[in-house]
Amino acid sequence: MAEEKDYFNDPDFIRALIMDHYQYPHNHVLKNGDYLSKHMASDSCIDDITVQLDTEDGIIKDVCFDGIACTISTASTSMMTDLVIGKTVPEARKIIDEYLKMIDHQEYDPDLLQEAVAFKNVYRQANRIKCATIGWNALKDLLDESEENDGRE
Amino acid sequence: MFDVNKVRQDFPMIRNHPDLIYFDNGATTYKPDRVIDAINDFYCHFTSNVERGDYDTAVKADQAYMNTRKIIARLIHCEAKEVAFTANITASLNQIVFGLERMILKEGDTVLLSHAEHASNLLPWFRLKKEKGINIRYLPLDKQGNVESDRLEELFDDSVKVVSLAYQTNVLGSVQPIKKIAEIAHSHHALIVVDAAQAVGHRPIDVKDLDVDFLCFSAHKMCGPDGVGVLYGKYEYLKDMEPIFLGGGMNARFDQDGNIILKNAPERFEAGTPNIEGVIGLGAAAEYLMSLGLNEICEYEKELRKYFIEKMLPLDNLEIYNPDNLSGPVTFNVKGVFAQDAAGYLASKNIAVRSGNHCAKILHELIGTDQTIRASLYFYNTKEEVDRFVEEASKISLETAIGVFL
Numbered sequence: 001m002a003e004e005k006d007y008f009n010d011p012d013f014i015r016a017l018i019m020d021h022y023q024y025p026h027n028h029v030l031k032n033g034d035y036l037s038k039h040m041a042s043d044s045c046i047d048d049i050t051v052q053l054d055t056e057d058g059i060i061k062d063v064c065f066d067g068i069a070c071t072i073s074t075a076s077t078s079m080m081t082d083l084v085i086g087k088t089v090p091e092a093r094k095i096i097d098e099y100l101k102m103i104d105h106q107e108y109d110p111d112l113l114q115e116a117v118a119f120k121n122v123y124r125q126a127n128r129i130k131c132a133t134i135g136w137n138a139l140k141d142l143l144d145e146s147e148e149n150d151g152r153e
Numbered sequence: 154m155f156d157v158n159k160v161r162q163d164f165p166m167i168r169n170h171p172d173l174i175y176f177d178n179g180a181t182t183y184k185p186d187r188v189i190d191a192i193n194d195f196y197c198h199f200t201s202n203v204e205r206g207d208y209d210t211a212v213k214a215d216q217a218y219m220n221t222r223k224i225i226a227r228l229i230h231c232e233a234k235e236v237a238f239t240a241n242i243t244a245s246l247n248q249i250v251f252g253l254e255r256m257i258l259k260e261g262d263t264v265l266l267s268h269a270e271h272a273s274n275l276l277p278w279f280r281l282k283k284e285k286g287i288n289i290r291y292l293p294l295d296k297q298g299n300v301e302s303d304r305l306e307e308l309f310d311d312s313v314k315v316v317s318l319a320y321q322t323n324v325l326g327s328v329q330p331i332k333k334i335a336e337i338a339h340s341h342h343a344l345i346v347v348d349a350a351q352a353v354g355h356r357p358i359d360v361k362d363l364d365v366d367f368l369c370f371s372a373h374k375m376c377g378p379d380g381v382g383v384l385y386g387k388y389e390y391l392k393d394m395e396p397i398f399l400g401g402g403m404n405a406r407f408d409q410d411g412n413i414i415l416k417n418a419p420e421r422f423e424a425g426t427p428n429i430e431g432v433i434g435l436g437a438a439a440e441y442l443m444s445l446g447l448n449e450i451c452e453y454e455k456e457l458r459k460y461f462i463e464k465m466l467p468l469d470n471l472e473i474y475n476p477d478n479l480s481g482p483v484t485f486n487v488k489g490v491f492a493q494d495a496a497g498y499l500a501s502k503n504i505a506v507r508s509g510n511h512c513a514k515i516l517h518e519l520i521g522t523d524q525t526i527r528a529s530l531y532f533y534n535t536k537e538e539v540d541r542f543v544e545e546a547s548k549i550s551l552e553t554a555i556g557v558f559l
């Protein structure tokens with residue numbers, strides 16, 4: 001198993017990374033067209049985000065999101081979009097699985113998660129795990145939906 | 154003289170968590186020993202069902218249960234037969250809406266509500282709007298959630314049948330001029346329903362003086378146990394109101410053809426085995442509050458809130474939404490920080506507050522934000538706790554809030 005990079009043990013580095021993704025989130029927009037869309041509003045009465053997915057021939061062409069959300073859900077979803085765009089669906093699933101393992105305080109592969117390793121200590125805040133996973137669970141549902149649609153074609 | 158340090162000794166949660174600042178009293182309150190002891194006493198010494206047994210412990214349970222009606226009658230100044238026990242205030246409000254629908258409301262009738270109401274005083278009415286075609290109008294509020302009672306007359310026409318309103322709103326703490334609103338409503342032959350969840354246990358309540366038709370509250374927000382609510386109704390309405398739940402304990406007789414004769418109010422609203430321990434605990438809580446004095450509690454809370462606001466207002470990093478209200482929570486945001494993140498920072502400093510929309514999801518029309526932090530006090534909170542709170546609130550920023558996760 002790969003080792004975490006040292007700078008992920010530097011609080012100032014992680015803080016700057018999370019702040020940057022919160023203040024200037026990546027792919028923070030909703031698109032029209034053929035995107036699959038998942039509105040995560042029922043799980044919690046606070047975070048209210050929508051995640052969208054566009055795939056072609058098993059490759060993730062685009063993932064984007066918008067909504068009202070805390071730093072942890074905004075920044076973690078922003079990092080997620082960076083990680084999965086351009087990947088195959090199985091590759092994206094692997095990344096999501098590793099991330100969810102990390103949040104659950106299990107062994108995980110930091111190389112696959114890159115910047116998202118910033119959230120490695122969220123497991124200590126049990127009430128915020130939902131925030132750290134809301135965007136990732138939305139994408140997981142969208143990948144399921146996308147594969148179901150492909151199966152039907 | 155109200156002695157807060159003495160009062161604090163009555164609460165096991167405070168004795169067990171001396172360093173936890175609990176400013177989430179709008180969500181629920183701590184329970185004094187005597188409430189917990191009363192519940193224990195029931196289970197250890199006279200566990201029995203009520204209204205059924207012919208033996209000593211059952212009689213004792215029955216008496217304790219019925220005695221709470223009398224205690225609540227003293228607390229809010231009504232008759233014991235006007236007090237029905239429910240599961241919580243949500244159940245009380247749903248019962249009232251259901252009952253009024255059957256009794257008086259018809260398509261085209263209007264109900265007056267406000268944007269500062271809790272979900273439990275909105276959603277049951279929204280269902281009637283959808284299914285029965287009643288109209289909903291909102292009372293005019295100022296920026297801090299207070300009903301502008303001099304603009305009320307214009308809202309009333311012949312279609313208005315009910316006004317349903319919080320006595321003290323749960324996010325901004327606005328105390329509504331209920332007596333005046335009741336008078337205006339009655340002059341237009343409309344009924345008034347009062348959600349007193351955030352008022353009972355915080356101030357003296359006299360339903361006869363207010364002249365309200367219905368008033369309800371939950372035990373757990375006034376030092377009592379969870380799972381018990383009160384529905385007060387003027388007996389002239391309560392006696393004919395149809396209950397939501399049918400079953401044991403609330404019928405007088407029935408036959409195989411489906412003819413049912415209900416018991417009289419209030420028993421007709423208490424189908425099934427009630428929350429006996431909860432009702433007994435509620436009685437103990439109400440007696441405890443009356444022993445401290447509701448006027449004294451009210452004055453102490455107002456003074457503490459005033460001190461709190463005066464300390465919070467100078468902090469540049471905060472936006473406070475209800476500085477001018479005299480009662481209730483202090484509701485605010487830290488500029489540039491999502492409410493839940495700021496609450497997370499406070500939690501890391503052993504301070505309990507609530508963040509979010511507090512079940513008042515249409516309040517944003519008034520204050521322009523969905524998410525706030527609500528610091529809600531009760532009579533066992535202290536100026537020393539306020540000082541520590543303000544010290545930590547002054548340190549909240551995006552950087553420190555994210556620091557919780559590092």
